[in-house]
Amino acid sequence: MSKSKFQIDARLVTLLSQSYSSSEQALKELIDNAWDADADTVFVELPDQAMTNTPLVIHDFGSGMTEHELTHEYLFIASDRRKRRGELTNLFKRKVKGKKGIGKFAGLMIADHMKLETWAKGKCSSFEISSTALSASLELGKLDLSIKVEDCEPKKKGTKITLNNLKQSLHIPNPEKFKSLLIREYGRSEDFKIIINSKTLDIDDLRGKYHDEQLSINNLGVVRLQLTVSSEKSKLKQAGISIRVQGKIIGKPSFFGLDKHESFPSKLLDKIYGEIEADWLSEHVTADWGSFIENSLLLEKLEETIQPILISKIREEYRHDIDLANARLRKKTQDRLALLPEFKRQFADKAIKSILEKYYGEPDSKLEPIVNVLLDSLEKSDYRAILDYINEADKNDISKLAEALSDFGLAELAIIAEQTKTRLKFLDYFEELCDENETLESEVHKSLENNLWILGAQYSIFSSNTTLKKQINKYLEKHYSGDRADKRPDLMLSENYFSQYLLIEFKRPKHPLTFADYQQVTHYRHDFLPYTNKDIKVMLIGGKRSSELTNRGYSEPNVEILVFDEIISTARNQLNWLLKELGSK
Numbered sequence: 001m002s003k004s005k006f007q008i009d010a011r012l013v014t015l016l017s018q019s020y021s022s023s024e025q026a027l028k029e030l031i032d033n034a035w036d037a038d039a040d041t042v043f044v045e046l047p048d049q050a051m052t053n054t055p056l057v058i059h060d061f062g063s064g065m066t067e068h069e070l071t072h073e074y075l076f077i078a079s080d081r082r083k084r085r086g087e088l089t090n091l092f093k094r095k096v097k098g099k100k101g102i103g104k105f106a107g108l109m110i111a112d113h114m115k116l117e118t119w120a121k122g123k124c125s126s127f128e129i130s131s132t133a134l135s136a137s138l139e140l141g142k143l144d145l146s147i148k149v150e151d152c153e154p155k156k157k158g159t160k161i162t163l164n165n166l167k168q169s170l171h172i173p174n175p176e177k178f179k180s181l182l183i184r185e186y187g188r189s190e191d192f193k194i195i196i197n198s199k200t201l202d203i204d205d206l207r208g209k210y211h212d213e214q215l216s217i218n219n220l221g222v223v224r225l226q227l228t229v230s231s232e233k234s235k236l237k238q239a240g241i242s243i244r245v246q247g248k249i250i251g252k253p254s255f256f257g258l259d260k261h262e263s264f265p266s267k268l269l270d271k272i273y274g275e276i277e278a279d280w281l282s283e284h285v286t287a288d289w290g291s292f293i294e295n296s297l298l299l300e301k302l303e304e305t306i307q308p309i310l311i312s313k314i315r316e317e318y319r320h321d322i323d324l325a326n327a328r329l330r331k332k333t334q335d336r337l338a339l340l341p342e343f344k345r346q347f348a349d350k351a352i353k354s355i356l357e358k359y360y361g362e363p364d365s366k367l368e369p370i371v372n373v374l375l376d377s378l379e380k381s382d383y384r385a386i387l388d389y390i391n392e393a394d395k396n397d398i399s400k401l402a403e404a405l406s407d408f409g410l411a412e413l414a415i416i417a418e419q420t421k422t423r424l425k426f427l428d429y430f431e432e433l434c435d436e437n438e439t440l441e442s443e444v445h446k447s448l449e450n451n452l453w454i455l456g457a458q459y460s461i462f463s464s465n466t467t468l469k470k471q472i473n474k475y476l477e478k479h480y481s482g483d484r485a486d487k488r489p490d491l492m493l494s495e496n497y498f499s500q501y502l503l504i505e506f507k508r509p510k511h512p513l514t515f516a517d518y519q520q521v522t523h524y525r526h527d528f529l530p531y532t533n534k535d536i537k538v539m540l541i542g543g544k545r546s547s548e549l550t551n552r553g554y555s556e557p558n559v560e561i562l563v564f565d566e567i568i569s570t571a572r573n574q575l576n577w578l579l580k581e582l583g584s585k
Contacts, residue, residue, distance in 0.1 A: 013380055020109055023170050024178045029106035030058050031182060035192060036098050037062030037159060038091040044196045046175050056110065056163040056173070064120035064157040070127075074104060075145070091328040092191055108134075108173070110173065111163035118159040179205035180232065187273070187309070188238045191250055206273055207231050209317050217305050220280055220298060225306065227274035229317040235270040241310070242275045243292075243302075247281050249275075251291040256303045256310060267359035268314055278302060322356050328364060329356075329371055336375050344378050354584050424575050426451065427568055434509035434564045441506040444541075444564075448506075454493065454571045455539070455562075459502065493528070501534055507542035509564050515548045522556045541567070 020026040034042045039062030047054035065074055073084065087096055107114045117126040127147045166172055179196060183206045186192055194201040204210040208231040215223050230236055240253025255272065258264045284296040292299050311384055323461060329352060330337070351374055361366055430447060433439055452459040494502045505521045507513060521540045528536060537558045544563050 022070075022177075022264050023110050023173045024181055025111040027056075027058075027105040027173050027178060028185070029103040029180055031186075031194065032097040033103055034058070034060035034062055034159070035094060035186070036089060037064070038089045038094070039158065040092075040191055041195065043191045044194065046178070046197055047172060049172055056166065057160065059158065059160040061158040064159055065125065066116040066120045066123060067125045067147060069120070069126050070118060070147060107161055107163050110166060110170065112165040112167060113166070115162040116159065117162075119156045122152060122154040124150045124156075126150075153194050159389065172401070176205075176207065180207040183273075184232075184237050188242065188249070188253070202226075202272060203275060206236075208271070208273075208447060211274075211313050213307070215309070217301065220301060220570060221278070223302070224277040224307075225274065225309070226276075227272070227310070227313060229314050230271040232271075232274055236273055239270050239272050240274075241272065241306075243281065244275055244277045245285055245289075246279050248289055249401040250281075250285055250289065250444075258307065258308045258310060261307075261311075264311065264355060265318075267361035268318060270280050272310070272314065276302075276306065318360060320355070322360065325356050325364070325367065326353060329367065332368065333371060333375060336379070340375075340378060348375065348378060420575050423453070424572065427454070427572050430454070431568050434568070439509050439512055441508055444509060445506045454567060501528075501532065503528065503536050504539045505541070509543050511542045512544050512546045513540060513542040513549055513561060513563070514546050515543070518549065518559070518561065522559060553570070 020029065031042060031044075037060060039060035042058065042060040044059075045055075047056055082401055085096075088094060089096060107226070108129070112131045113126045113128065114125065117124060125147055125542065127145055131147065175196065179201060182194055182196075182201055183203070186194060186201070187206070188202065202228045204212070206228040208228045211225065211227045211229075213225055215225060217223060226480070227241070238253055240255050242249050242253045243251065243335040255269055259266070259269055281292070281296075281298055281302070284293045284298050285291075286293060337348060340348060352371055355367065355370055355374070360368070430451075433443065433447060448454060494504070503521075503525055505517075505524065507517065521538055525536050525538050535558060537560070538556075539560050539562060543561045544565075545561065549561060
């Protein structure tokens with residue numbers, strides 16, 4: 001039996017060079033190689049679109065390669081660098097990007113001729129390769145590739161790739177597209193500078209609207225805000241705003257509270273990319289300069305100042321899209337809108353704009369049903385459309401049912417007819433929610449947040465707001481983080497028109513209330529007293545009272561302990577009585 005070996009056609013190199021979706025992606029592969037070589041600086045010379053005879057050059061100042069590394073590693077096709085040297089680079093401990101061992105051929109997608117020069121340990125090694133030579137060679141292993149080795153300065157290191165005879169069948173790499181691609185990948189890298197045509201890669205190279213301005217914050221100092229609202233369709237890899245203090249980026253990028261902002265479209269978070277310079281924050285940086293000190297008042301003041309500016313700048317960019325979407329929807333609904341009374345038309349216009357902002361980026365096919373539900377409710381002058389939505393919710397999906405009930409409460413703002421009947425319908429569904437063993441505190445909270453009338457008529461005028469929610473969140477983040485995160489309670493702080501406060505702690509509908517629960521909720525009230533001189537009424541709501549609560553007197557004033565079954569029963573009796581009195585039953 002005879003033996004044989006695989007043979008590799010030289011055309012394989014050409015095929016590998018064509019595995020990139022664009023010339024910009026292929027060029028980025030050569031930048032990735034510089035990253036893996038622990039380069040701190042990379043110079044890129046892109047030719048002008050009109051000067052096709054000018055070479056394209058990528059010159060990095062990384063570790064370079066010796067002749068042995070060049071022949072036994074670089075020219076070893078499909079060799080996984082990570083298996084030879086590990087997952088991290090030697091100097092900067094970067095995560096290695098090269099995985100398949102084929103990035104070396106990326107240049108041949110763009111050009112017909114590639115020259116590589118590399119410096120390491122006092123030697124300069126170089127070779128040249130062309131698409132013509134590859135096409136003429138029958139077998140890759142027998143391709144005559146001459147490596148030239150010369151002496152050089154001992155300290156000189158790095159690699160330079162020169163691409164000549166750029167392919168006429170492809171567009172020259174687009175500088176703006178290439179820069180945008182790189183800033184998304186390397187924009188947050190402190191030890192990796194990329195200089196393209198004499199300009200250092202920076203925030204303004206990301207595709208989109210760029211803002212750069214100096215801001216003065218009272219009693220604190222000056223900050224510089226650089227912000228780009230990306231026009232790219234895909235998500236940014238490291239979206240957010242970084243804070244630079246005395247030349248160093250501190251911590252991870254954040255959204256300055258926009259990710260918790262109720263009316264800010266979540267899809268726009270992925271389009272925010274920027275940086276703030278605030279040297280006066282240096283005293284609030286940890287000793288290792290890795291993060292900011294928790295509970296920093298200066299950092300909180302910065303967030304309060306920057307957040308509205310960010311909202312304004314970002315809304316400038318997507319307002320045009322909102323207006324276009326509004327025009328499309330109005331065209332489809334103009335007949336229905338025209339039949340509404342003037343006051344309802346005004347309400348509909350405002351509500352549609354609010355929907356478009358909240359669901360920014362969603363296709364019309366998702367927006368139209370939401371707008372139609374809104375118009376249905378206005379046309380019918382009752383809650384039927386909202387109830388249809390609740391009816392369609394899967395009763396087995398507790399979180400969706402809770403969301404539906406929350407939307408029900410918001411719909412009440414329209415103050416339309418048959419309120420008593422619809423509230424009875426709400427009680428039926430809320431009772432179903434409480435009967436499920438899987439129902440969590442957060443789901444009950446979500447359902448009741450806009451339906452406090454269930455606790456009694458006097459609580460209908462209580463509501464939460466951004467400031468109160470912020471106080472609750474800051475308190476919980478301070479006392480229930482790290483190992484205590486799983487013990488985080490579900491609290492709601494509300495206020496009525498008379499500036500009276502109501503603090504509610506929700507327990508699971510199946511949770512039996514204990515004296516320890518009572519002590520804890522009153523403790524929360526004491527914690528909030530330093531922030532207000534007003535009385536705070538406390539409610540503890542759960543599944544049932546344990547025996548230790550039924551037999552014990554309470555010393556704390558303004559504390560009420562309730563169970564869900566009693567709340568639902570009392571509310572239902574009151575509504576049924578009202579229907580009877582109205583003769584509508």
